[in-house]
Amino acid sequence: MAASVQTRRAGFRTTVVLYGLALAALVVALKYIEYRFLIRDLSVEVYIGVVAVLFTALGIWMGSKLLRRKQEEQVGVSHQVDEEALRRSGISGRELEVLQLMATGRSNQEIANQLFISLPTVKSHSSNLFMKLEVRRRTEAVHKAKSLGLIA
Amino acid sequence: MAASVQTRRAGFRTTVVLYGLALAALVVALKYIEYRFLIRDLSVEVYIGVVAVLFTALGIWMGSKLLRRKQEEQVGVSHQVDEEALRRSGISGRELEVLQLMATGRSNQEIANQLFISLPTVKSHSSNLFMKLEVRRRTEAVHKAKSLGLIA
DNA sequence: GAAGACGTCATCCTTTGGTATGGATCTGCT
DNA sequence: AGCAGATCCATACCAAAGGATGACGTCTTC
Numbered sequence: 125m126a127a128s129v130q131t132r133r134a135g136f137r138t139t140v141v142l143y144g145l146a147l148a149a150l151v152v153a154l155k156y157i158e159y160r161f162l163i164r165d166l167s168v169e170v171y172i173g174v175v176a177v178l179f180t181a182l183g184i185w186m187g188s189k190l191l192r193r194k195q196e197e198q199v200g201v202s203h204q205v206d207e208e209a210l211r212r213s214g215i216s217g218r219e220l221e222v223l224q225l226m227a228t229g230r231s232n233q234e235i236a237n238q239l240f241i242s243l244p245t246v247k248s249h250s251s252n253l254f255m256k257l258e259v260r261r262r263t264e265a266v267h268k269a270k271s272l273g274l275i276a
Numbered sequence: 277m278a279a280s281v282q283t284r285r286a287g288f289r290t291t292v293v294l295y296g297l298a299l300a301a302l303v304v305a306l307k308y309i310e311y312r313f314l315i316r317d318l319s320v321e322v323y324i325g326v327v328a329v330l331f332t333a334l335g336i337w338m339g340s341k342l343l344r345r346k347q348e349e350q351v352g353v354s355h356q357v358d359e360e361a362l363r364r365s366g367i368s369g370r371e372l373e374v375l376q377l378m379a380t381g382r383s384n385q386e387i388a389n390q391l392f393i394s395l396p397t398v399k400s401h402s403s404n405l406f407m408k409l410e411v412r413r414r415t416e417a418v419h420k421a422k423s424l425g426l427i428a
Numbered sequence: 429g430a431a432g433a434c435g436t437c438a439t440c441c442t443t444t445g446g447t448a449t450g451g452a453t454c455t456g457c458t
Numbered sequence: 459a460g461c462a463g464a465t466c467c468a469t470a471c472c473a474a475a476g477g478a479t480g481a482c483g484t485c486t487t488c
Binding site: 175176177179180181182183184185226227228229230231259261262263264265266267268 | 327328331332333334335336337338378379380381382383411413414415416417418419420
């Protein structure tokens with residue numbers, strides 16, 4: 125889970141660094157062309173065109189990198205569990221078990237039987253769960269948990 | 277349905293047209309600055325910097341537009357509603373509306389408010405719904421409906 | 429025009445869910 | 459040793475959900 129944070133930050137740094145390198149490389153390349161081939165009067169329009177196209181492409185690429193995670197959260201595209209979101213939510217192991225059974229439509233009593241605990245305990249867990257998810261009903265909890273990728 | 281395709285194509289055209297307009301506007305702006313203020317020797321690096329930043333931003337914006345469309349299409353395929361299953365289930369239009377709101381975590385009272393009908397009517401619909409889905413609770417109904425592809 | 433599906437609403441009753449509060453262990457960490 | 463968090467359980471109360479039953483009007487369909 126901590127590894128996930130590292131990976132994401134590293135990903136962001138990588139993107140920014142590559143962006144800077146691309147910009148530097150472009151300047152160098154233009155200068156090189158200018159002096160190497162003695163073409164001193166390349167029109168400004170040509171420069172603008174080249175730069176505009178290249179950096180539009182770069183922007184699209186960067187945007188897709190940076191926006192992907194956000195969109196996955198919104199739509200829940202990856203049916204995978206977001207470990208990082210799970211950690212951030214502060215939901216404990218037992219609470220998650222209750223949540224998962226809730227999501228399959230089990231009643232509190234059925235959850236209690238399945239986990240070999242009492243009904244009040246299930247209620248206790250679910251109440252804590254609702255607080256942490258900032259919801260008031262189990263259906264809302266399941267919906268939010270799915271959209272956040274806390275459960276599959 | 278057909279309207280949706282039209283909208284999408286129109287959206288794409290809009291994006292491309294705006295892109296071209298932005299490019300043209302930038303060239304005009306630079307020329308304007310160049311001749312209006314008699315600054316003939318603005319360094320190429322400045323041009324590159326301005327263009328790069330602007331078009332990177334433009335690229336990110338375009339990318340988000342295009343990516344979102346693509347992703348919506350993907351999601352539409354995977355999270356598609358099974359019309360046939362819906363027909364077989366015998367669920368009526370109003371019942372489906374109630375079911376969809378249930379799936380987002382709404383209470384019966386909230387559903388009643390949203391559909392401009394009374395609480396007993398919502399209960400009536402949901403009771404019929406549970407019979408047709410062969411379930412006993414709303415959470416179970418939502419879970420089964422999703423697995424059957426009755427709702428997205 | 430009778431039958432049936434649909435949508436609407438109501439009343440009464442039971443079950444389930446959720447909140448509040450408090451207490452008991454146990455474990456891991458400082 | 460002591461604290462924090464997790465897990466477990468209990469009681470009591472209130473809110474929401476669900477089941478049963480009946481009723482009424484509108485449509486479509488046969």
